Amino acid sequence: EIVLTQSPATLSLSPGERATLSCRASQSITTDLAWYQQKPGQAPRLLIYDASNRATGIPARFGGSGSGTDFTLTISSLEPEDFAIYYCHQRSSWPITFGQGTRLEIK
Amino acid sequence: EVQLLESGGGLVQPGGSLRLSCTASGFTFSKSPMTWVRQAPGKGLEWVSTISAAGGSTHYADSVNGRFTISRDNSKTTLYLEMTSLRVEDTAVYYCAKRSPAWGPPDNWGQGSLVTVSS
Numbered sequence: 001e002i003v004l005t006q007s008p009a010t011l012s013l014s015p016g017e018r019a020t021l022s023c024r025a026s027q028s029i030t031t032d033l034a035w036y037q038q039k040p041g042q043a044p045r046l047l048i049y050d051a052s053n054r055a056t057g058i059p060a061r062f063g064g065s066g067s068g069t070d071f072t073l074t075i076s077s078l079e080p081e082d083f084a085i086y087y088c089h090q091r092s093s094w095p096i097t098f099g100q101g102t103r104l105e106i107k
Numbered sequence: 108e109v110q111l112l113e114s115g116g117g118l119v120q121p122g123g124s125l126r127l128s129c130t131a132s133g134f135t136f137s138k139s140p141m142t143w144v145r146q147a148p149g150k151g152l153e154w155v156s157t158i159s160a161a162g163g164s165t166h167y168a169d170s171v172n173g174r175f176t177i178s179r180d181n182s183k184t185t186l187y188l189e190m191t192s193l194r195v196e197d198t199a200v201y202y203c204a205k206r207s208p209a210w211g212p213p214d215n216w217g218q219g220s221l222v223t224v225s226s
Contacts (some may be wrong), residue, residue, distance in 0.1 A: 004149075034211075034212035036152075038152075042156045042218075043202055043216035043217065043218055043219060044152065044202075044213075044216055045216075046212060046215075048215065049211055049214070050210050050211075055214060084215070086154055087151065089212055089213075091210070091212050094166050095154060095168050095169070096154045096157070097154065097164070098152040098153065098154065099151075099157075100121075100151050100152060101151045101152075
């Protein structure tokens, strides 16, 4: 099973700041990585697929990068609605897995 | 607009059974692999099961293999999850999600159905 490790567990920032979230895979997954955003009481929303492609309707301030085992989600300038939990997800091999999440909170 | 509506959740005793349904609209259901993902209270996301577009291929997490069965009826655009021998640790919100025909990541999710396993 491929384990995805996200860091940090919690990130405290202010609106307007840049956020950098990390996801590390226990073995290479090429670019089969996605990022999701989840707000309380809501279903996850797909932000990034194939490591660096924005999903439909996702603002340009969200960007993804990486390949192999190390991946990054960057939010260039935080808006109030961006404070949520973010999960990475790999579909490279079964069982597909999720990271444990990074909570992005307002400082 | 893609819509996924789960139903069938509720309270069940340990060892009991439950069947979840997910009714889909707004896309070509018969061309999309479908997935169930669950989330225990206050916890992260856990993949449960995936079924191919035609239904001929299924995959399960080890934690549910042998107890849960995923299926679909493309004529009714409905996905199912039959859950048996339920355990307290199966308590979670269960989400159905569609994947792109190219087996991309889940790109649209339902709002979830709460399953509570308790005596």
